Amino acid sequence: MISPQRPCAAGEVFCFRPSGVLLPNNAGKKEENFMSTLQKSTTLYKTPLSAAYWRDAAAELKDTKMLVFAALMIALRVALKLISIPIAPNLDINTAFLANALGAMVYGPVVASLSAIISDVLGVMLQGDPYFPPFVLTEIAGSLIFALFLYRTKVTPTRVILSRFCICLFVNILLQTPIMMLYYQVVLGSQSYVLTIPRILKNLFMFPIESVVLTIFLAFMQPITYRMKLTYNAEKSLQFQKKQVALLTALFIFGCGCVVGYLSYHYQTTSITTGYTTAERVEKNQEMYDIILENRRDAADDPAVAIIDAAYKHFLSSDTTYQISFYAVDPAVAQSDEMDSLWELKKTPASQHEALTKLANVEIVENDSTGEVLDFSYDPVA
Numbered sequence: 001m002i003s004p005q006r007p008c009a010a011g012e013v014f015c016f017r018p019s020g021v022l023l024p025n026n027a028g029k030k031e032e033n034f035m036s037t038l039q040k041s042t043t044l045y046k047t048p049l050s051a052a053y054w055r056d057a058a059a060e061l062k063d064t065k066m067l068v069f070a071a072l073m074i075a076l077r078v079a080l081k082l083i084s085i086p087i088a089p090n091l092d093i094n095t096a097f098l099a100n101a102l103g104a105m106v107y108g109p110v111v112a113s114l115s116a117i118i119s120d121v122l123g124v125m126l127q128g129d130p131y132f133p134p135f136v137l138t139e140i141a142g143s144l145i146f147a148l149f150l151y152r153t154k155v156t157p158t159r160v161i162l163s164r165f166c167i168c169l170f171v172n173i174l175l176q177t178p179i180m181m182l183y184y185q186v187v188l189g190s191q192s193y194v195l196t197i198p199r200i201l202k203n204l205f206m207f208p209i210e211s212v213v214l215t216i217f218l219a220f221m222q223p224i225t226y227r228m229k230l231t232y233n234a235e236k237s238l239q240f241q242k243k244q245v246a247l248l249t250a251l252f253i254f255g256c257g258c259v260v261g262y263l264s265y266h267y268q269t270t271s272i273t274t275g276y277t278t279a280e281r282v283e284k285n286q287e288m289y290d291i292i293l294e295n296r297r298d299a300a301d302d303p304a305v306a307i308i309d310a311a312y313k314h315f316l317s318s319d320t321t322y323q324i325s326f327y328a329v330d331p332a333v334a335q336s337d338e339m340d341s342l343w344e345l346k347k348t349p350a351s352q353h354e355a356l357t358k359l360a361n362v363e364i365v366e367n368d369s370t371g372e373v374l375d376f377s378y379d380p381v382a
């Protein structure tokens with residue numbers, strides 16, 4: 001009797017596998033070949049700029065273990081969005097980015113992008129906030145950047161620092177700022193520029209701290225993910241050296257320069273009138289009208305309205321420059337109920353209104369804190 005545990009001998013046509021099933025002698029080789037085709041590549045890449053990198057990233061969608069880990073990271077990421085580590089008054093570290101970085105390092109850009117969409121939707125559902133679809137772009141961008149720097153590579157402090165810097169500058173500042181402004185205007189019906197500077201400065205100053213925290217966290221987690229065969233780099237490469245400290249300092253200074261340049265451009269080109277409510281617009285138009293009458297007594301001779309075309313706040317200053325069109329009003333309309341609605345007009349509707357005739361272009365620089373008029377110019381229309 002042939003033992004069920006005995007391996008196939010050379011020359012035997014049939015043999016018993018440990019299961020006791022009679023198989024052809026070459027079945028073991030076929031089985032081994034089949035199993036080898038299921039083995040994943042463990043290649044490490046210096047950059048993501050190769051087709052093989054993206055094939056491996058896409059293949060993670062077929063790995064059940066990776067999908068289970070992704071589900072775990074999604075749940076952890078949603079939970080950690082509600083948890084912050086306070087480090088100073090009005091300054092804290094939101095811990096969700098740790099789970100985001102760990103997941104992106106393990107399963108790569110394809111799964112990370114899908115996980116970002118799911119975690120964003122789940123987070124909004126659990127918090128009960130109104131869903132604003134453009135926010136998902138920041139979630140995808142952050143996950144994608146982490147993956148491009150950390151997936152299938154030798155993870156170093158330099159890569160961690162650069163990934164966090166790119167997210168802070170390009171995602172949290174450049175991408176999220178216009179989305180936040182749009183959210184406040186469309187969903188909340190309010191101005192968002194008041195919140196822009198504190199949020200931008202917070203991202204800038206938190207960058208070095210979050211980079212160090214993330215490096216320490218990944219240094220702890222990387223050996224664990226390697227033993228679990230989720231990552232493939234066995235080297236202990238996450239140790240800070242002088243060059244990483246110098247890089248942090250240089251990027252922080254560079255980030256400060258970028259933020260100053262961005263805010264200067266933003267304030268010079270973005271009119272705050274886009275965030276005015278109807279009541280705010282009426283109030284500001286009438287305020288500008290009063291200022292014009294104080295400086296041009298002759299302007300009170302006929303019915304008129306002042307319509308703000310644009311208003312630009314000065315960077316790091318409480319001064320605002322108002323560009324105004326001063327219109328004469330048809331006397332018949334001025335005596336009717338329609339007069340009240342004229343104060344609600346914006347630039348384009350006012351310029352096309354049949355009852356209005358433009359008299360002058362006016363520019364007023366006003367200090368928002370004191371209400372003092374710092375500069376006044378009145379340019380009559382020929």
